Amino acid sequence: MSSLRDLFIRHVGQTSEFSMKFEVSHADGMYIYDRNGKAHLDLNSGISVSSLGHRHPKVIAAIKRQLDKHMHTMVYGEHIQQPQIEFAQLLSKQLDPQLSNVYFVMTGSEAIEVAMKLARRQTGRYEIISCSGAYHGSTQGAEALRSDDDFTRAFLPGIPGIRHINFNELSDLSKITKRTAAVILEPVQAESGVRLPENGYLEGLRQKCTETNTLLIFDEIQTGFGRTGHLFAHKKYNVLPDVLLIAKSMGAGMPIGAVVTSRDILGAFLKNPTLGHITTFGGHPVSTAAAAAGLKVLLDDRIVEGVLEKEQLFHDLLKHKIIEEVRSSGLMMAVQLTKRKYLKHVVSKTFEQGALIDYFLFNDKSFRLAPPLIISKVEIKKACNILLQAMDYALDQYRR
Numbered sequence: 191m192s193s194l195r196d197l198f199i200r201h202v203g204q205t206s207e208f209s210m211k212f213e214v215s216h217a218d219g220m221y222i223y224d225r226n227g228k229a230h231l232d233l234n235s236g237i238s239v240s241s242l243g244h245r246h247p248k249v250i251a252a253i254k255r256q257l258d259k260h261m262h263t264m265v266y267g268e269h270i271q272q273p274q275i276e277f278a279q280l281l282s283k284q285l286d287p288q289l290s291n292v293y294f295v296m297t298g299s300e301a302i303e304v305a306m307k308l309a310r311r312q313t314g315r316y317e318i319i320s321c322s323g324a325y326h327g328s329t330q331g332a333e334a335l336r337s338d339d340d341f342t343r344a345f346l347p348g349i350p351g352i353r354h355i356n357f358n359e360l361s362d363l364s365k366i367t368k369r370t371a372a373v374i375l376e377p378v379q380a381e382s383g384v385r386l387p388e389n390g391y392l393e394g395l396r397q398k399c400t401e402t403n404t405l406l407i408f409d410e411i412q413t414g415f416g417r418t419g420h421l422f423a424h425k426k427y428n429v430l431p432d433v434l435l436i437a438k439s440m441g442a443g444m445p446i447g448a449v450v451t452s453r454d455i456l457g458a459f460l461k462n463p464t465l466g467h468i469t470t471f472g473g474h475p476v477s478t479a480a481a482a483a484g485l486k487v488l489l490d491d492r493i494v495e496g497v498l499e500k501e502q503l504f505h506d507l508l509k510h511k512i513i514e515e516v517r518s519s520g521l522m523m524a525v526q527l528t529k530r531k532y533l534k535h536v537v538s539k540t541f542e543q544g545a546l547i548d549y550f551l552f553n554d555k556s557f558r559l560a561p562p563l564i565i566s567k568v569e570i571k572k573a574c575n576i577l578l579q580a581m582d583y584a585l586d587q588y589r590r
């Protein structure tokens with residue numbers, strides 16, 4: 191009889207020959223269990239998704255309640271569905287009044303696509319600027335924002351009108367002009383290995399966008415919902431975007447995303463043409479019920495308040511000869527090693543020892559730490575012990 195692994199390889203579409211092929215049985219709280227019942231401490235959150243841990247009871251209860259009422263009834267926007275209103279209202283209360291309109295989509299990439307269309311439609315301009323080292327998703331428009339030609343070359347022609355600026359380079363802001371519809375950027379770059387905005391950069395960007403009437407769009411798909419130690423990174427860095435993009439942890443484990451902006455800006459989709467964007471499953475009622483419950487837990491349990499202390503504990507404990515630098519914004523962390531060759535040993539040994547860490551897309555010397563925000567101090571100590579042992583092991587591989 192074929193194993194699940196064989197069947198997976200045979201029938202489930204693959205985009206990498208090096209995927210983990212970790213056989214998941216179930217997941218609960220901080221742990222994901224394999225088919226032999228072995229618990230793995232989750233230090234990835236499925237790439238910044240499971241911030242409340244796995245299967246939070248209040249999220250599960252909300253999903254079950256919604257399942258008993260209705261699932262999909264009509265393409266997005268036609269029917270009035272209570273969970274969408276509940277989430278949008280609760281989110282708006284946490285944000286600046288100009289971010290009061292929530293357009294629901296299904297994924298982060300779709301949020302990016304919608305934002306690009308909206309910016310062009312709303313400003314009547316077509317140039318969109320993104321940053322070097324950015325990752326905004328994998329659909330055609332989102333990929334066009336990538337600055338890495340080695341990757342995008344394989345999928346040419348891309349969409350026209352995209353320019354790149356160097357992240358954190360103030361002098362590059364002069365490329366933003368009255369021809370620019372929007373600048374899209376991650377306030378903290380995730381996939382290039384947690385690159386923090388330098389002092390004055392986001393403020394300078396805000397100023398330039400205001401001067402040129404360019405929309406400033408923050409991709410908070412990874413940084414949102416408490417990951418950086420504040421509910422949103424734009425609050426942490428005190429720079430208000432015109433458009434905020436969210437997804438990933440928004441759904442507390444369910445797929446969902448959104449474009450959040452003013453009624454006025456979103457109004458560009460109403461006319462000429464009407465139905466400026468259409469999404470069948472955007473704001474799916476079960477996903478929005480999960481999102482509303484998840485946001486409520488995050489706020490009621492004051493989960494974000496403990497994040498900075500937990501970040502500090504990781505910094506205090508992660509001391510090792512092969513660590514070059516630990517970069518972080520809250521529990522979005524990159525541990526950079528002194529040599530590239532150590533990385534795969536650290537990742538595989540950590541896995542063997544019962545914890546899950548991951549690589550970044552664009553940084554081959556660092557591993558990612560993005561545990562659920564509910565991680566306890568005891569679990570942080572356990573995680574760091576495993577990581578330090580894995581680093582000893584990696585060092586040993588090259589001693590002989």
Ligand SMILES: Cc1ncc(COP(=O)(O)O)c(C=O)c1O
Binds near residue numbers: 297300302328412
């Ligand atoms: C910052 C950022 N933006 C956008 C996306 C795309 O989101 P999705 O994979 O849900 O399409 C990602 C995914 O990793 C991301 O990290």
